[in-house]
Amino acid sequence: xxxxxxxxxxxxxxxxxxxxxxxxxxxxxxxxxxxxxxxxxxxxxxxxxxxxxxxxxxxxxxxxxxxxxxxxxxxxxxxxxxxxxxxxxxxxxxxxxxxxxxxxxxxxxxxxxxxxxxxxxxxxxxxxxxxxxxxxxxxxxxxxxxxxxxxxxxxxxxxxxxxxxxxxxxxxxxxxxxxxxxxxxxxxxxxxxxxxxxxxxxxxxxxxxxxxxxxxxxxxxxxxxxxxxxxxxxxxxxxxxxxxxxxxxxxxxxxxxxxxxxxxxxxxxxxxxxxxxxxxxxxxxxxxxxxxxxxxxxxxxxxxxxxxxxxxxxxxxxxxxxxxxxxxxxx
Numbered sequence: 001x002x003x004x005x006x007x008x009x010x011x012x013x014x015x016x017x018x019x020x021x022x023x024x025x026x027x028x029x030x031x032x033x034x035x036x037x038x039x040x041x042x043x044x045x046x047x048x049x050x051x052x053x054x055x056x057x058x059x060x061x062x063x064x065x066x067x068x069x070x071x072x073x074x075x076x077x078x079x080x081x082x083x084x085x086x087x088x089x090x091x092x093x094x095x096x097x098x099x100x101x102x103x104x105x106x107x108x109x110x111x112x113x114x115x116x117x118x119x120x121x122x123x124x125x126x127x128x129x130x131x132x133x134x135x136x137x138x139x140x141x142x143x144x145x146x147x148x149x150x151x152x153x154x155x156x157x158x159x160x161x162x163x164x165x166x167x168x169x170x171x172x173x174x175x176x177x178x179x180x181x182x183x184x185x186x187x188x189x190x191x192x193x194x195x196x197x198x199x200x201x202x203x204x205x206x207x208x209x210x211x212x213x214x215x216x217x218x219x220x221x222x223x224x225x226x227x228x229x230x231x232x233x234x235x236x237x238x239x240x241x242x243x244x245x246x247x248x249x250x251x252x253x254x255x256x257x258x259x260x261x262x263x264x265x266x267x268x269x270x271x272x273x274x275x276x277x278x279x280x281x282x283x284x285x286x287x288x289x290x291x292x293x294x295x296x297x298x299x300x301x302x303x304x305x306x307x308x309x310x311x312x313x314x315x316x317x318x319x320x321x322x323x324x325x326x327x328x329x330x331x
Contacts, residue, residue: 012326013103014096020318021095024311025087030080031307032087034067036152038300039256042271042292045299060269064302075156083151086163090144094137099319102133102198119202119209126202127195134194138186143179145186146170149259159264173262182258185281189251193244201240201316208232233320234313241312245305250297252304254284 025032038045043059061067071079106118109125121129138145150166160166170178208228228236262275278284288296 008330009103009107010100012323012330013100015326016319016322017095017097017099018092019322020099020315021091022088023318024095024315025084025091027314028307028311029084029087030068031303033071033080033082033152034061034064035300035303035307036083036149036256037061037067037071037155037269038303039253040149040153040260040265040273041269041299042273044292044295046295058270064306071155079155082154083148086144086147086151090141090148093144094141095315095319096137097140098133098137098194100133101136102129105129105132119205121202123199123203126199130198131191131195134190134197135187137194138190139183142183142186146179146181146259149256150263153256153260153269154266155269157266159266169263181261182255185251185255185258185284188281189248189255193248193251196244196247197240197312200243201236201312204236204239205233208236230317230321233317237313237316238309240316241308241310242305244312245308246301249301249304250285253288253297253299254281257284257288 038061041059041061045059045061046063061070075082103118106121106126106129109129110118110121112118147163147166147170150170151160151163154160160169167179174181205228212228212232257273257278261273261277263272265272278287285297292299
């Protein structure tokens with residue numbers, strides 16, 4: 001009897017993860033496009049940041065609102081969903097794998113498949129399970145992440161008209177290994193990011209449950225004492241996403257640089273990252289610091305943070321609601 005129950009739990013986690021990922025991607029795509037444009041731009045992205053005085057070239061994007069207006073003017077509304085097809089193809093299997101693996105690991109650690117037992121796990125175990133789940137999901141969906149970055153980073157006129165043309169050019173210029181360019185910094189990033197993502201979310205949920213018990217012990221305002229309202233779940237996801245993104249953003253910048261290294265880029269969008277510009281991850285960090293200053297490692301941090309908080313909140317809320325719906329449907 002235990003095996004069918006575990007199979008059903010895995011199916012629910014996989015399906016809920018895929019659906020929540022698709023919803024999150026559609027809602028937050030505009031902020032993701034702006035973030036990527038900043039991250040792959042070698043020129044300064046703000047007027048206040050300190051850069052080497054000998055920096056030459058004109059910046060295409062110099063702020064979040066300026067970038068928004070420029071994309072809207074030059075590419076229309078569709079420009080904010082550029083690269084959305086590979087993004088959906090990435091995020092749905094990514095979330096499906098991540099939530100499934102994370103649920104399995106938490107079930108193993110807690111000795112139970114019940115959500116309330118998972119929440120009571122220590123932050124350390126939540127961090128480890130989240131990190132391992134993030135690594136598994138990254139490896140499983142990485143080529144789509146690469147294609148998403150390439151298509152979202154280009155403007156008008158397009159260098160790659162569609163996902164197929166980008167895929168063919170990557171394989172032609174880099175070989176099949178090119179589909180995993182930037183995987184190492186991605187995995188280095190995903191360990192703390194996914195770990196913080198899940199551990200802080202579980203921690204905030206525990207704190208909120210305690211707050212509910214202390215504040216509304218004689219009220220049914222929030223349901224039972226171990227239930228969180230959708231708004232409380234949203235806030236927990238919001239805070240978890242913000243914490244994780246602020247810590248891990250520099251590694252995301254390095255990852256994006258490796259992903260577009262040596263690929264075509266229209267001159268109007270600034271200097272391109274040349275082939276073999278970075279020998280390895282450490283060299284990439286040093287080069288960015290030397291040529292772009294500390295601000296270079298935090299390019300795109302504003303749209304990234306603005307996006308990461310609601311993205312995490314939407315993902316967790318959609319996942320939990322979809323899980324409840326699936327459980328009620330399958331039982």
